[in-house]
Amino acid sequence: MADLAARCPGQKPQSQPQLQPRNPGLVRERAWASGRVGSLQGCGGGSPLGAPNSFPFTALPPYRGRYLVALGHAYHPEEFVCSQCGKVLEEGGFFEEKGAIFCPPCYDVRYAPSCAKCKKKITGEIMHALKMTWHVHCFTCAACKTPIRNRAFYMEEGAPYCERDYEKMFGTKCRGCDFKIDAGDRFLEALGFSWHDTCFVCAICQINLEGKTFYSKKDKPLCKSHAFSHV
Known part of the structure; x- marks a missing residue:
């Protein structure tokens, strides 16, 4: 009996992993103006980003020539620089973090998350799974090595398996x-x-x-x- x-x-199955563009909440913008003349007096009292000679876009001093507008301020192109390496950000995008601006490489070194598998910085598409972050190509089925991406997966002895291999093996x-x-x-x-x-x-x-x-x-x-x- x-x-x-x-x-x-x-x-x-475990919750499906989530694929996201890296750091969707960060600013990445650039605006150009050429030969524009400001109309209001006075300088902006310093830039909150730490770049010299920037001034609020809404209170441009009389100025002729090329300048760029970013984060609500106008800058001489040669003075809109990365807070880390000093590289001029005249071309390409930038990231803003805690009041400072960074070129993409410097931002990655300081703030990009690390992959749970290879430990390298994640600079492209990011995957969230098992309460960790991964490169898409690093989060794979333990059997067939195919990236799981946003499909359901199953855990066995601490390793993820795609549904097909899990059924076949276990x-x-x-x-x-x-x-x-x-x-x-x-x-x-x-x-x-x-x-x-x-x-x-x-x-x-x-x-x-x-x-x-x-x-x-x-x-x-x-x-x-x-x-x-x-x-």
Whole structure:
């Protein structure tokens, strides 16, 4: 005689990883004006970004020539520079962080997250999975090495597997129907075998034995009534 409690459902897939562009909340902008003349007097009292000779775009001093506008301020092109390396940011994008501006390489060194697998900085598309950040090409199925990207995956012994390989490597067959127990199916283990919850029934009367007392004879489950009968 044995008491059987229904086992928890089969392993469910982990939450699908999320793909995002790196640091979507950061500013990346550039605006140009050529030969524009400001109309208001006075300098802006210094730049909050630390670049010299910048002034609020809404309060431009009289000025002729080329200048650029970024983050609400106007700059001489040669003075709009990276706070880290001093590179002129006249061409290309930039990042703003904590009141300072950076060229993309310097920003990556200081603020870009690291990949949980290769430990290198993530400078392109970023993946969030298992409460960590990854390069897309680094978060792969442990069996086929294919990037999982935004597909569901399953964990086994601390490693992620795509659904196909997980089923192939770790899937089991039901003792009752001889069909595969798919990931996510409810199942239980009894008599040394795995069963769909709906397949674990008395071998004679077919009453479901999930969570009930059962008996066995020749590896077949029996209800109490038929365990002691001569049928």
